[in-house]
Amino acid sequence: MFINPYAGRLDIKPVKSNFHIHAGTGPGTCGAYEIEPVIEAYRDCGYGALCISNHNLLTDPAPYREKYGIAxxxxxxxxxxxxxxxxxxxAFTPIPQDVIFRPGRDGLEEGPFGPVHRKRNVENLQKAIDDCKSAGGYSIICHPDCHVWGVSRDVIDAVGGYDAIEILxxxxxxxxxDHILSKGLLKWCTGSDDFHRWWHLGVCWNMIYGEPTEAGILEAMRSGxxxxxxxxxLQRLELSDGRIHVKVMGGDGFExxxxYKFIGKDGRVLKVTNDTEASYRIKGNEAYVxxxxxxxxxxxxxxxxxxxxxxxTEK
Ligand SMILES: [Zn+2]
Ligand SMILES: [Zn+2]
Structure with a gap:
């Protein structure tokens, strides 16, 4: 039976969000700016849910929640x-000393944006996924199979239990x-700014049909x-009478x-149409659309x- 993860959700006002932000200039941080002006800029751009996600540094957002009134x-x-x-x-999973991300150490190779560590530790990556999950968290594989520091496909194939991947x-x-979905692993997709500098702000975002609280956002993200x-x-995405009906508008309400490209198993393009809205009749052998x-x-x-x-098989 085909399941529509948006069923019953589209009446909820979606929360604009980005969970991949590097900010803060104190010890151990990796930002170019302080945390507060970054949160403020995102809030002023209409975002209602954020995460300061510095490299190997857990940030407690409690002091900022009340002040900025967002999740x-x-x-x-x-x-x-x-x-x-x-x-x-x-949850925070320590990094083994021999694979620690620290520019200037032996074993680093020069990438286009600076030194990059080449040594893998799939077991510890799996531990990070598991630790996050068992503490009630949500894990997203970053920039897969792209960039010089992208998580390669063979590593992605070797781990399990994560929730989503960054598609943008x-x-x-x-x-x-499509490679992940076609193996029978139901994972969700997200987009992120991977914010380091002001020019990264608002490159792409997630619209989440959930309550604008930490718990509400996580619940909606788990449901896709x-x-x-x-x-x-997105204005409409319904599944009725064996058809998917979809309507998308410009961010400014432009119609x-x-x-509309409908994509199925193995990335196969099932249908392409140019119109103000579109629909696709499910044949039954698509696995997903x-x-x-x-x-x-x-x-x-x-x-x-x-x-x-x-x-x-894995949901
Ligand atoms: Zn990264
Ligand atoms: Zn990053």
């Missing part, structure tokens, strides 16, 4: 050769997402009630022709999959 998840970016966002819990983080890694946006807004929508100007929206419950 702030506790978290960090687990960082060795592999990067993983650990959100919504106080600078590059579009839809092909890796969210989409990734790079400027477009115009969009390219997800939407990639692009406006004439190049703005984008990526949905979670409508999925065949019987196909997925």
């Amino acid at each position: 702030l998840l506790q978290g960090y970016e687990y960082t060795t050769r592999e990067h993983l966002l650990c959100l919504g819990s106080p 983080n600078g590059l579009n890694t839809s092909d890796t997402y 009630a969210m989409y990734v946006s790079k400027g477009l807004s 115009g022709d969009m390219e 997800r939407l990639d929508v692009t406006s004439p100007e190049g703005w984008k929206l990526i949905t979670q999959p409508v999925y065949d419950d019987a196909f997925f």
Whole structure:
């Protein structure tokens, strides 16, 4: 049976969010700016949920919650050769000394943006996923299979139990997402700014159909009630009479022709149509159907999959 993760959710006002932010200039931090002006800038851009996710440094957001009146998840970016966002819990997994991310150490290779560690430790990455999960958190594999520090596909294949992958983080890694889904692993997709500098702010974001609290955001993210946006807004995504009906508009309410691309197992393009809205009749052998929508100007929206419950072995 095909399941629509948006069913009963679209009446909720979605919360704009980014969970991948580097900020703070104190000891152990990796930001270029202090935390407060960064939170303030995001809030002023309409964001209602954030996470300060510094490399290997857990940030307690409690002092900022009341002041800024938005949901702030506790978290960090687990960082060795592999990067993983650990959100919504106080869990912190120490990094083994021999794979620690510290520019200038032996074993580092020069990447385009500075030294990058090449040594892998898949067991410790799995431990970080497990620690996060058992503490009630949510983990997201960062920038998979892209960038010089991207988490490679063979590492992704070797771990389990994570919740989502970043489908947009600078590059579009839809092909890796289809690879994961096509193996029968139901994972959700997110987008992030990977904020380090002001020019990263608002590159892409997640719209989450949940209560604007830490618990509400996590619950919605676990259900897949969210989409990734790079400027477009989801108006409708319904599953009825064996068809998926979808409508997307510009972020400013502009209604115009969009390219609706329906994508199924192994990344196969099932249908492409240019219109103000679109629908797709499910044949039954797709395993999943997800939407990639692009406006004439190049703005984008990526949905979670409508999925065949019987196909997925890990949910
Ligand atoms: Zn990273
Ligand atoms: Zn990062």
